[in-house]
Amino acid sequence: MNEKLLHFIWKFRLFHTDGLVTTQGEAVEIIHSGTYNTDAGADFQNAKIKIGETLWAGNIEMHVQSKDWFVHKHETDAAYNNVILHVVYEANGNTAHTKSGEPIATLELKNRINTSLLSRYEELEKQQSWIPCAKFFPKVDDFTRKNFLERLLIERLESKVTQIETLLKESGNDWENVMFQMLARYLGAGINKEPFELLAKNLPVNIWGKHIHEPHQIEAMVFGVAGMLDEDFDDEYPKQLRREFLYLKRLHNLVPLPKHVWKFLRLRPANFPSIRLAQLAALMCFDAKLFSQVMEAKTGKSIHRIFDSDVVDYWHTHYRFDKPTKQAKSHLGTGMKNTLLINAVAPMLFAYGKYKDNETYCDRAFALLETCEAESNSIITGWKKMNLTGNNASETQAMLQLKKQYCDQFRCLDCAIGHKILQS
């Protein structure tokens, strides 16, 4: 038993409610269990409980053992003066009282809870499988799973809105800059996410936007700020970029990152940060108003067209400076285009919809995810083994949210699937 499980049992009244009596011997009738409170203060607020002949309105505090009231020092805290009932798993101490000395009725639940619920919870707790409920998950009905996954998609988008709001605050509400930062971040997907993010912060749109008709200047700024031009090259192209950057650096006060922040190890050449930076530069040359472009694009296909911008010729035969290769895979593949659409474009549309209080943008974000193909990664494969498949990116995003934010953190008591399992 733990307090969270006790809260769950109280919230959904998963105990025998007939003939309830306090440890002091008075009959108890629960009119309203109260509203669950996860902030400071009593666990359930605004409950209505009839004790004996008196109808009480106030808060409920819960503990595994009644003596925990004193362990937590609630008897000295005026915030607990409004507690009308102390609900405990096991009554084993003095009767709780408020700071003003008023005794609080105690209700013990120990012998009233269904033992199968407790043993199921214990099974979940002990499971060593890919997810705690692996044994039960395939038997949970489709309706419960589908409904919960729909909620999780919104939850995932909302968590990205929080991230976007922070970037907006830092950039003085500049949506174009934030779009650029989000695209850069996900171009570095995986191990180069942070340096890409730093690069985008060190190279704001109002600076590079003046040079979009000069692809070499854009490349000079991108590779220069990335800290990749500070060496002696053999090829003429990086030498030219280096010269260009020395001028642009002074002109715009640009601050290069240390070169060592970039990770090449264990990456396929097509994912090298140098190629991804060249793709970012190509995207920048498409338009300095990438957010406006995205807002105008009505379908996933038209957004993919924005990402089709080609890199400069040098990168058709190189993955890194001074290292020629026959033919480099230097265009953005469909997988990366979808990554940008799922993680940067759709959340930006959703965030803008929230910001403007206009559901049209939020609906477009949902539609984009629904028409984007399902993601493929180890988590999605894991779900397949649990008999759960995602047909499009909106479903796979929800599946990622479930695994990362619920299963991996053993939040089965916050999960509709967990509720179904425990109550069945």
Ligand code: SF4
């Ligand atoms: S969080 Fe939900 S889906 Fe995940 S293991 Fe727990 S009950 Fe199962």
